[in-house]
Amino acid sequence: MNKKFLAIVTFAFLNAEENPFSVFDLDFWNYNAGIVMNFGDSYDDFTYMENRMDLNFFKNNFSAWLQYEYSDPPELGFPIKDLRKYRIEYSSGPWTLKFGDVYEVWGRGLVLAQLDDQSIDFDNSSRGYLINYQADNISVTQLSGKTINAQLGSDLRYPEFEFTHNIDATNINFDAYPFSYGVSFLQSNELHQLKPLGVMDTVDINHRLHGAYLSWYGSNMDIFAEYVDKQSKTRTYQTNFSGQEIVTLSPLKKGSAFYFNSNFYSGNWSLFFEYKKYSFDRLSPVDTDYIINNYGNRIDYQVMPILYREQNHSFLGRAAHQTNANDERGFQVELSGGLPNGFQIVSQYSHLSRNDTWTSVSPIKWDRKEVSGLLPTENFSALPYKEFYTELNGYIFDNKLQFRTAFGTNKEVPKVNRYFEGYSNSISEVWQYTDSLWYGDDWFYLDSQLVSIDTINNQIETILYQSSKSFTIPIDFTYAMNNGYSLGFGFAYQERYKNNIKRGNAGGFYNYADSAWVLNDINNPDSFINETTSNYPDQIPFQINRMISISVGKASKWALTLNYDWTNVQEIVTVDPRYNPLEALVYGDIKYFTGERNRKVSPSFTKNKWVALEFSYNISSTQRISFLYGSIQGGLVCSNGICRILQPFNDGLKLSYSAIF
């Protein structure tokens, strides 16, 4: 902390023009500041308090950024009561020097994209330095630093693992409009934790990435392409007889990734196309979920395009695909254009899958076969994902009513536990004993001969996988009145299916002696079963989600929003701990207010429903405060392609305050 302070002061003194002590006078600086405060306390003890203050100082060629955080506990992540981030920047002529927390993005992130996303507790900045030389059409950047990435384990809020990276990276970029191209190199030495925090069990890995990208801008189209090659090695330390430490690097994994994006324009119509093939670690369908033991693959600096739609409706976000950046290929197409009267239509289609189809030759052994060509496959064993979304939005009634109506559907195979289609041979042999002798009380066979071999050749199918699909219809209207008031109404309907499917003439038993899957009925190989069971509790066939949102607001002053979210079945059942007055008001339950209702026990009609009321008030154009009371459903929350399970928030109060100075 003292070193940081000294560094800041030294830079400040160097920048002071006359009186060096004037740097302590705020008038000396151009500065801005921002405060964000979030507080939440729910009846079932989901309590958090997050406060962050950002300070930026500028003077001549010098700038500094400080972020102080007081969060104990935060909504997600470790508690912190310290200077969370800082950076000092100095520019002179073609040179720029940064010291502190560095965020860089090169190309489309196949080699390096450093981001800070508090909503999912993701921050892959490196603390160190950056030197940039930029002159005419060339820019050379070198950075070096350390990053500690926290990873969640079984707990939904507190990380249990840490991966530490020490990186050195270089980028050379050439701009020759309409072309731009660059090459990047990144080396990271990772200390990868294998056991939860507190247990010293780590592996030392060296990652080396080489990448290149190219972009071209035309009047009616543009193109971007990027390629990266990656190899990882484990580092081990040994001591020789002389007591010297010898470092050995052993090959661990090799991979590559390719990304292509093109846009075509005609008038105000755009056709967007992108393609990817990411291949860093091609693991069988049952091995891919657990990242702790699957190391040496994509590293956290690689934040790459996802190729499905970034949704801004919570229902569509909950049904979103969880991308596999280690092993996925596919494409996305989106057509968007302007219609008469200022309407806009957007239609999008995406198809992704793994790079291989997989066959479970035994319960523990999988064989893979690369999908031919460049396109994704629909074969279940390659975990395919398909998405279609279309939206119409615009303004009507003299631009008073803004509307958006959409239809989104997707279909996915998220898990495959068994997938075998093929022939299985079981051999039956008959032996005759030709020489024997009587010894003691029994015969001992000295020689024998094979009389016959009977080979039974069966066509076997044994498949066990999970399939999910959903369709969602969100509709939003906002009506702005002349007196500054506005009314908003939103409705969303969603159906989600999640089924476990078991199919085939073999039921999952495996004969290791014959190396064959065992038929359901040995005497009848044509006895096929096809079972589909719901993954929801009580075999409820599908989930129906509905959400209503009503809001009223006064421009530049305040807004009041009521959210009502309900479902017929929860995938992970949670219990509403308390019957709160807002729920009683929304359900019109007079008994609650007359004292005839037991407030501590939620009545059955509140089950699977969440009601929240939010009031936000603009204190000034740069200050805003909001209060939320009620309950929010937990579940999957996706932000920029990264998803996490959010803990439910029941019968509580949330308070947020933000200000810019």
Next chain:
Amino acid sequence: MKKIKIISIVILTSFIVLLGQENPSLGKIPDIDLKLLNGKKTTLYKLLKTGPVLLDFWATWCKPCKQLMKHLNQYHNEFNSEGFQVLMINQDTPRSLGKVKAYVNSKGYDFLVGIDPNQQISKKLNGQIMPNLILINQDATVRWRHQGYMPGEELEIKDQIQSLLSSKK
């Protein structure tokens, strides 16, 4: 309970400091290197040579940002003859950056669009809450700031632009 007290004290202090300061002196904005959506590069100070700039932060997944953009494009065209420009700084990460140009083109927007995929410009200008408007005088001083958007606020934005432009005359 202790936490509630701490928060209340901080908020109240901020109230006292800022209440009544509807338009406090927001200082001078630093020069910023901009990479535009069409691949060209420029700086904020170069844009300011033409006239005042209204800077706004947005992303393709931000619903209120998109609601506001229609009005900002209208103001960009309406006051462009007076040297005024709207500069939209996009915050999409590399995960969805490819779609930005297609979206802007399909809407037929004319304002300038800069890209900030690592949120460095927004961090420098405290624009993490979106939309986040900064109205900048030609001398790089910040005239007005606003965060968030509610329907109807576009009228206040227009008033601020007009007020700034009329003060130049």
